Amino acid sequence: MSGLMAGKVVVVTGAGGGIGREIALAMGKAGAKVVVNDIGAALTGEGQTAGPAEKVAEEIKAAGGIAVPNTDSVATRASANAIIETAIQHFGRIDAVVNNAGNLRDRMFHKMSDEEWSQVLDVHLNGTFFVSRAAANHFREQESGAFVNMTSTSGLIGNFGQANYSAAKLGIAALSKSIALDMSRYNVRSNCIAPFAWSRMTSSIPANTPEEKARVAKMQKMEAAKVAPMAVYLASDAASEVNAQIFGVRANEIMLFSQPRPIRSVHMSDGWTPELIAEIATPALKHHFMAMERSPEAIDWDPI
Template sequence: MERVNFNDRVAVVTGAGQGIGRMYALALARRGARVVVNDLGVTRDGSGADTSAADKVVEEIISAGGKAVANYDSVATMSGGENIVKTAMDSYGKLDILINNAGILRDKSFLKMTEEEWDLVMNVHLKGAFCVTQPAVKIMKANNYGRVVFTASISGLYGNFGQTNYGAAKLGLVGIMNSLKLEVAKYDIKVNTVAPNAWSRMTADVFPPEFEEKMNPQFNEPMVLYLCSEENKVSGNIFATGAGWYGRTAIVSGDGVCLGDAKRSISVEEIRDNFHGISNMDNKREHDSGLGMFEYMGPLLS
């Protein structure tokens, strides 16, 4: 079996000082990539800073014969994102791969959540992905090649108690992907999203103790590495992973019901009486862009 390799590729992994991010950085380096290990070294809730987290991963990579440099910038500002990308350019002269993995948690039930807890999570996960991806994609576009992976969560895709801030930020990343994939398609830049599940400091109080061995972070690694590889040709997809299971998930729509046209208004009672058909998902479909929704409205627009 031919080995997937990243020889002559340069990768940036944000939040790579611990957990899943560390796994990605080590695996990419083992397969030939030169890696920028970004980590501010904050605690799970985003407080503090410790550069040793990124330094230790870099040391691991170098001691194993690989190539890596550390970066300690925050992803949550454009200057930080630009500096992360600049580290790759200054050290290795290019950038081929970006894994947006940095994240924090400020879990709280919706009615008890503060504005600060909302903003901190949105800034790191959603704004942070924008701040790093924009300068990275500029480089990739110039080189006519790139692979970008966003890290979403099943909390964003399907919900989780006490994580409205986290879930909103994570589903927002899917929104970035859906539009970005269209803007960069002609430059051989593939943009995908993963929703990984693993035992880590982020989930230690979410999963039961018996899951620690079964939810090894390594199980998420091969899916992400494949999406970062030259062999991968898909873009705009979401993949959920965990415990050795891998599956694609998607936002879909049903056929719906055409109730009228421009010549008359629609009443609330018509919605009520047709609600079963409107809600029916028997013939669900995906769409490559928002324009796909107009397929359903065709008879009313012609």
């Protein structure tokens, strides 16, 4: 097959359904040899099966592509190493990693358990680290490679009941930036996508009030397949000059996100006291305070 990813080998984690499935299919269509990774579990983590990964791999092959399934977890170093090793054993190399695997354990912060916290951090943040770290040595030796990491506006902006998910997703953005800085000397790139799409994970969003129902109705129009072209592009050589960026994809809309930078400062030649901060610094800075917004309030226009 020909395309932007011809001759490349890519791992897509969490590729058994939703956004990951669409990215894996698009990678295959673009000519990549694809490792379709998915543990095949329910959103709550139970009932692991090879079925979803195998099905997507068969879909890629039926369309004329090349793919193998993998059911190892991203959440430990050993199993993440096994994911990358699947690419090496079957295809002899690894050129790109799409860190898409995810889970949800939504709960208001003051009710969140240790287990709900750690389960989400283990898959999202630790998983992104472990899989990326497993690929890093190969990328370094061949002096090429691309990471595409999934962040979220729940972390970049904020949301209710997702302290675990938000912390992990903002952590992924920082991790991606650090990877880009540390590995650019080896011609390795690392970028993020904040996807807006209806999937199995987003289907858990509450829809009880008229406002919530309206929001969910809009989200249901955002197809997971719309995210895939950006992932393929960022993994390809066409994006060789794109590094350490955060993009949003929402239906037919592509966003470039800002990253934290100082926006205002105040100086006191003799130093600050708590009283002076209250009297002078805070009044000078408060007009530039960030609003306590959630993602749907900050991104409040209709993409359709």
